[in-house]
Amino acid sequence: MNFEAARIKMVDNQIRTTDVTSHSVLSAFLSVPREEFVPAKMRELAYIDADIELAGGPQRRYLMEPSPLAKLLQLAEISKSDVVLEIGCGTGYASALLSLLAGSVVALESDGTLATSATETLTRLGYDNVAVVAGDLEKGYAAEAPYDVIFINGAVEIIPVALFEQLRDGGRLVAVEGFGNASRAKLYVRESGRTSERADFNTAVKPLPGFRREQSFVF
Secondary structure (H helix, E strand, C coil), X not given: CCHHHHHHHHHHHHHHHHCCCCHHHHHHHHHCCHHHHCCHHHHHHCCXXXXXXXXXXXXXEEECCHHHHHHHHHHHCCCCCCEEEEECCCCCHHHHHHHHHCCEEEEEECCHHHHHHHHHHHHHHCCCCEEEEECCHHHCCHHHCCEEEEEEEEEECCCCHHXXXXXXXXXXXXXXXXXXXXXXXXXXXXXXXXXXXXXXXXXXXXXXXXXXXXXXXXX
């Protein structure tokens, strides 16, 4: 299979057609070999217009569909001076994209097998400004804070306060809130200790484990 041709078709047919105009984002998607970040048996399906399962079980994880991923990265307006925290890096595909957009990337992953895979693939392909770290996704990674951008790589129901506290002044957090077709992509900006939010577009992406509201009893 000609993966380079498939990559170009993905950008032209799935990404450009959904209002992604950022040159740096388009260039990153044209550069990063998506087929290297999916299970071997899925390589020929790497460029389909759909999410790809990376890990099964109760903590099921997915590689996000190209179009919403590109739109979220464009929404973050990442520059080469930015330090980025990625929440839920999976096998490292979005980490590789972020490495081309930002100055440095901390890629947080709670699944040990996925973290090992991401480290090996990113190292082998030369994305040397990414550090994959293990930890609880909902706690973020305070050791390297503050960050210019926090990117949550999957849908969530709530965003923990701990993540907002790891943004530097003027920092942005991009996430998809809600599950299913009612989900909205949102941009949060932290300024002078306060956080503002803006809803941007409707989308439906697979959820990250956790990030749920606590259940309350009604009497």
